Amino acid sequence: MNRYPLWKYLLILMVIAFGVVYSIPMLYQPDPAVQITPASSGLAIDEGLQEDMLAKLEASGIQVKLDSTVELNNRSAIIRLADDDEQLPAKSALQDLLGNDWVVALNKVPTTPDWLTALGARPMSLGLDLSGGVHFLMEVDTEAYLNTRQADNVSAIKRDLRGERIGYRLVDADPDTARVIWLGFRDNEALRDGERYLERNYEQFTIDRTDYNDMPGLRLSLSDQEVANIEEEAVKQNLTTISNRVNELGVAEPIVQQQGTNRLLIQLPGVQDTAQAKKVIGRAANLEFRMEAQPGASSATSETFRYMNAARTAKLERDIIITGDVVTNASVSFDENNQPQVNITLSSAGGARMNQATRGNIGRRMGTLFVEQKTRVERTVVDGEVVETTERETTKEIISLATVQSALNSSFRITGVGDINEANELALLLRAGSLAAPMYFVEERTIGPSLGAENIRIGINSLILGMALVVGFMLIKYRAFGAFATVSLCVNILLIVALMSIIGATLTLPGIAGIVLTVGMAVDANVLIFTRIKEELNKGALPQSAIKAGFERAVVTIVDANVTTLIVAAILFAVGTGAVQGFAVTLAFGITTSMFTAIMLTRALTNLVYGRRNVEKLAI
Numbered sequence: 001m002n003r004y005p006l007w008k009y010l011l012i013l014m015v016i017a018f019g020v021v022y023s024i025p026m027l028y029q030p031d032p033a034v035q036i037t038p039a040s041s042g043l044a045i046d047e048g049l050q051e052d053m054l055a056k057l058e059a060s061g062i063q064v065k066l067d068s069t070v071e072l073n074n075r076s077a078i079i080r081l082a083d084d085d086e087q088l089p090a091k092s093a094l095q096d097l098l099g100n101d102w103v104v105a106l107n108k109v110p111t112t113p114d115w116l117t118a119l120g121a122r123p124m125s126l127g128l129d130l131s132g133g134v135h136f137l138m139e140v141d142t143e144a145y146l147n148t149r150q151a152d153n154v155s156a157i158k159r160d161l162r163g164e165r166i167g168y169r170l171v172d173a174d175p176d177t178a179r180v181i182w183l184g185f186r187d188n189e190a191l192r193d194g195e196r197y198l199e200r201n202y203e204q205f206t207i208d209r210t211d212y213n214d215m216p217g218l219r220l221s222l223s224d225q226e227v228a229n230i231e232e233e234a235v236k237q238n239l240t241t242i243s244n245r246v247n248e249l250g251v252a253e254p255i256v257q258q259q260g261t262n263r264l265l266i267q268l269p270g271v272q273d274t275a276q277a278k279k280v281i282g283r284a285a286n287l288e289f290r291m292e293a294q295p296g297a298s299s300a301t302s303e304t305f306r307y308m309n310a311a312r313t314a315k316l317e318r319d320i321i322i323t324g325d326v327v328t329n330a331s332v333s334f335d336e337n338n339q340p341q342v343n344i345t346l347s348s349a350g351g352a353r354m355n356q357a358t359r360g361n362i363g364r365r366m367g368t369l370f371v372e373q374k375t376r377v378e379r380t381v382v383d384g385e386v387v388e389t390t391e392r393e394t395t396k397e398i399i400s401l402a403t404v405q406s407a408l409n410s411s412f413r414i415t416g417v418g419d420i421n422e423a424n425e426l427a428l429l430l431r432a433g434s435l436a437a438p439m440y441f442v443e444e445r446t447i448g449p450s451l452g453a454e455n456i457r458i459g460i461n462s463l464i465l466g467m468a469l470v471v472g473f474m475l476i477k478y479r480a481f482g483a484f485a486t487v488s489l490c491v492n493i494l495l496i497v498a499l500m501s502i503i504g505a506t507l508t509l510p511g512i513a514g515i516v517l518t519v520g521m522a523v524d525a526n527v528l529i530f531t532r533i534k535e536e537l538n539k540g541a542l543p544q545s546a547i548k549a550g551f552e553r554a555v556v557t558i559v560d561a562n563v564t565t566l567i568v569a570a571i572l573f574a575v576g577t578g579a580v581q582g583f584a585v586t587l588a589f590g591i592t593t594s595m596f597t598a599i600m601l602t603r604a605l606t607n608l609v610y611g612r613r614n615v616e617k618l619a620i
Contacts (some may be wrong), residue, residue, distance in 0.1 A: 002611035012604055015596070016491055022498035025116055025123040030108035031065060031080040034090045034550045037103045045070075045077045047265045053079065053094055059209060060093040062086050071109075078476040080109055082436075084453070099423060108269075124500050126269065126580060127508035128255075130459075132452035133269040136281065137443035140238050140262045143233035144394075145437030149230055155319045160201065166193045166240035176287060181205070184215035188463055191216040230303075235262055237436035242266060245281050249340050255506070263442070286435065287324035288369040289354070290316040291361055292401060308370055308397040316367045316398075321357040325436065326350025330427040332420070333413075340423035341415045368399045368414045394438070459512035466519045467493075469537030478530050480619035484605040485526040488597035492522045496586060508582035518590025525558040525598030528619060543615040545604055551603050558598065566591050 015182060029385060037054070050070040057064055057079070065080040072078075081090055081158075087106045095104045106287055108131070128135055150173050161168045167186035174180035185191040198207055200320065205220040226435070239258055246254045246268065254265040266281060292313040293302035306313045329345040358366065373397050400415050413595075467489065474482035496515060501506065533550030541549065569591065570585035610618070 002544055002607045004607050004611075007326065008600070009604060012601055014136075015166055015495070019491065019494040019498040021116070021119065022121045025112045025379060025501060026497060027144050028111045028113070028116075030110050032084045032087050033078050033080045033107045033109045034087060035105045035107040036077045036079075036098065037105070041613070043071060043101060043264050044519070052097065053077070056093050056097045057090055060089065062093060075306065076428065080107055087097045096599070101420065102381060105405055114420065118157070120502060122501060122504075124497070125504065125506040126452070126456075127506045127511070128267045128269055128447055128452075129509040129579075130452050130456050130507065131269040132447045135258065135443070135445040135447070136268075136441060138242075138266065138439045139442045140266045141438040141440065142234050143178065144596065145171075145234035146230055148437075150178050150181060152320065153193050157181070157183070157198070157202070158319070159192060160197070164193070164197055166197060168194060170213060171540050177355050179227060181220040183218040183220065184212040185217065186215075188216050191218070194218065211247060220475075231262065234336050234437040235264070238439060241435050242281060242439075251522045258546065264439070271597075281421050286371045287399075288329070288371055288396070289321040289323075289343045290367050291320065291321070291357070292365040292370065293317050298387055305369060305396055305398050308399055314367060314398055314401055316369070318356060321366070322346065322350050322353050326353075332423045332480065335413075335415055339415065340420045341413045342423055342427050343413050344411070348410065354408045354410070354412075358404045362406060365401050365403050367401045369396045369452035370399050371396050380391050381443040403471045447505060455509050457500065459509055459516075462516050463519065466516045470519055471524055474526070478526075478620050480609070481526075481530050481533075484609075485530075487596075488526065488590040488601045488606060489519065489522050491601055492590070492593045492597045493520070494565045496589045496599070499589045499593070505585050508579060508583065510579040512585045514583045514586030515590060517587065518594065520591065525554070525594060526602055528554045528557055529598070529602070533618070537618065537620075543610070543618045547606060547610060551599070555599060558595065562595050 036045070040147060053070060054064065063082040063086060064080050070077050070079055079090070081087060086276060090105050091106060098104065110117075111124065116122070122240070140616060147151055154173050156169075158171050159173070160493070164486075167190035169185035169186055170182070172182045174182060174544075175512045183194065184196055195209070196222065198205070198218070202220065204222065204226050206223060208219045208221070209217070210219050211217050230604055235258060239256065246256055246266070254269070255265065257265050259265040279422075285364050297317070298314065300318075301315055302315050304313050304315050312524050326347045326349060328347050331343045333343055335341045353467045402415065469485045471482075471491065474485045476482070479487065493515065496518065505511075529550050533546045534547045537547035566588060569584045569588040576584060
């Protein structure tokens with residue numbers, strides 16, 4: 001009556017083997033390490049530099065892992081350390097040795113054997129609360145991006161109308177709303193020509209006829225949906241750029257994701273130098289290329305800017321040729337005077353625009369503007385309390401103003417970028433991509449490595465205590481059947497770890513809480529089954545019949561109860577972020593694996609013990 005066919009036993013053994021193989025990597029904890037990456041393409045890691053780095057660590061009393069040498073990975077070097085506490089001192093020592101030409105980051109290097117890696121088995125990634133690191137929440141200024149887009153549209157419309165020889169007089173952005181552009185034309189014929197051209201080429205605008213400054217005019221306005229699309233584009237572009245910058249930092253297992261409509265969550269496990277992280281990640285730097293204004297140009301068509309490294313100013317045209325958004329690569333080299341310069345490579349569209357702008361302006365000077373959005377915090381005392389006020393400002397400074405010798409294309413260089421460190425930083429920012437819109441830090445937290453280790457210890461102790469109490473209760477209450485439930489519970493934990501490992505899920509402290517909760521929930525199904533068996537025995541059923549009825553009649557209740565909880569876990573994952581998602585993942589995996597272990601594994605163990613013999617009394 002209570003026997004499984006061979007294929008079911010084989011299926012259970014295969015699932016357990018899967019759990020064992022993909023849980024083993026958790027025994028191979030990654031080594032603490034420092035990663036060294038050149039800040040520019042002109043630098044390389046040679047044998048001499050490797051020896052200098054190892055000698056510097058030895059002189060600083062920092063112990064490198066036994067038999068460890070410098071490991072090269074693409075353009076980076078990795079040095080494994082003997083202890084987590086050595087990471088920060090090692091980073092500081094190497095940064096002093098190498099200077100700002102190199103990026104030194106904390107890292108974790110996997111130690112999983114190759115045969116496990118070949119099977120796709122790797123240890124779970126640890127979240128920020130378990131490994132330590134920095135947490136940033138940044139807000140994207142979508143309104144500023146909309147203003148920039150409209151300024152580009154104004155310049156493009158002027159350029160296109162001139163090219164079509166359409167007689168316009170004014171093209172202005174509305175000072176009160178970024179959604180509207182006004183155009184004034186010379187006469188009604190020019191108005192009609194301009195309207196037809198704009199309807200064909202600027203479909204994103206709704207175009208209405210209306211007089212503007214006593215001239216025949218047009219009102220170009222963006223719809224709510226178009227504004228929403230532009231703002232979403234800004235957030236996605238910034239998300240991509242921030243991800244690229246994090247990769248430039250060489251951080252292991254970073255998290256960069258959108259949170260809400262206009263905020264980005266950035267978590268950098270293992271990073272403790274928040275100043276460097278903020279400097280590279282949060283710097284909203286960009287470039288603008290403009291022609292120098294003609295002598296006598298009015299303030300309506302020109303602006304005055306000061307030089308970055310000199311106490312003088314120059315006047316540039318308001319029309320922007322290109323921005324850093326079209327830069328595809330940037331590297332540092334030295335000019336004929338041994339001064340640092342940044343070599344720029346543009347996209348095909350950017351190169352075409354640069355060529356069009358410069359081929360008719362040979363002999364004139366073109367300015368390179370460095371644009372940066374900054375946040376300044378001012379503290380004032382009000383009624384005895386310190387009140388912080390955040391002010392945001394945009395600075396634009398001239399890097400260089402050079403004469404156009406010939407028409408420029410997709411590749412050219414900019415000089416006057418300051419010292420080598422400033423050139424490297426500018427190249428890094430441009431190489432990673434410029435931010436489409438300014439971003440501001442709204443939240444910042446740092447979690448030390450020791451606190452992360454303490455969280456791991458607390459989480460593991462909670463899991464051990466929870467399992468001990470549950471196992472003790474089951475053994476006392478249900479005796480032999482309690483032992484079956486205990487084996488199923490251990491396999492259940494094994495399968496949760498294996499599933500999280502194989503999909504690359506990140507384990508967080510709330511995730512550990514989800515596993516602890518699963519320990520209690522996993523035996524619920526066994527309790528239902530065992531209680532049903534006892535009820536059948538009390539009704540006078542034979543032991544074998546009671547076992548069969550207990551498992552079969554409790555299955556529907558078990559599935560219904562767990563499916564409803566699984567739906568809640570899915571909702572938590574869909575609408576939650578960060579910690580809530582970590583809890584939802586482990587809860588969902590725990591529910592899925594507990595149904596398998598309670599229904600199939602516990603039944604298999606019961607069948608093996610009681611299924612092939614006559615039983616007069618059950619140990620339950």
